Amino acid sequence: MSRTIGGPTAPRRWPWYLLVGSLGMNMLLGGILAAQALHLLPPPPPPDPGQGIARLVERAERELSPADAAVLRRGYEAERATINRMHENMESMRRRLHDSMQAPAFEPESLRRALEQAHAAEADLRGRLDNRAIEVLSQLSPEGRRKLLEMGPPR
Numbered sequence: 001m002s003r004t005i006g007g008p009t010a011p012r013r014w015p016w017y018l019l020v021g022s023l024g025m026n027m028l029l030g031g032i033l034a035a036q037a038l039h040l041l042p043p044p045p046p047p048d049p050g051q052g053i054a055r056l057v058e059r060a061e062r063e064l065s066p067a068d069a070a071v072l073r074r075g076y077e078a079e080r081a082t083i084n085r086m087h088e089n090m091e092s093m094r095r096r097l098h099d100s101m102q103a104p105a106f107e108p109e110s111l112r113r114a115l116e117q118a119h120a121a122e123a124d125l126r127g128r129l130d131n132r133a134i135e136v137l138s139q140l141s142p143e144g145r146r147k148l149l150e151m152g153p154p155r
Contacts, residue, residue, distance in 0.1 A: 050083040060148055068144030075136035079129055086125045093118035
């Protein structure tokens, strides 16, 4: 058999490594664009500390003895308003910072005073919670304190 010169030829196939390379480049560019787009979104707000503490109390009530669970629940209920005020204080501080930075004329002393007030309020509220925590922990049984410690921090 002889081949005809200049006759019909089979279509050329792309080498497989060019297809894989093209796919890789497309994925790389897509990743770069996605990363840039994600940086345009504002970061999520910090979690509400009240939700974490509430989940910890609910989890602890399942693990602790009924007496220890009741002590923990009473302590939490007594300071629920303090926890809410902490969250409100944090949100207020965030709004003041945002508003100050967006103002046409930045007033550093005004912002400094606002932040100092917010920090003082936060310290006062944390002090109240610390005192309540000490009170609650002193009323728990040794086994209850051990179980609470094993549970870890609020999430």
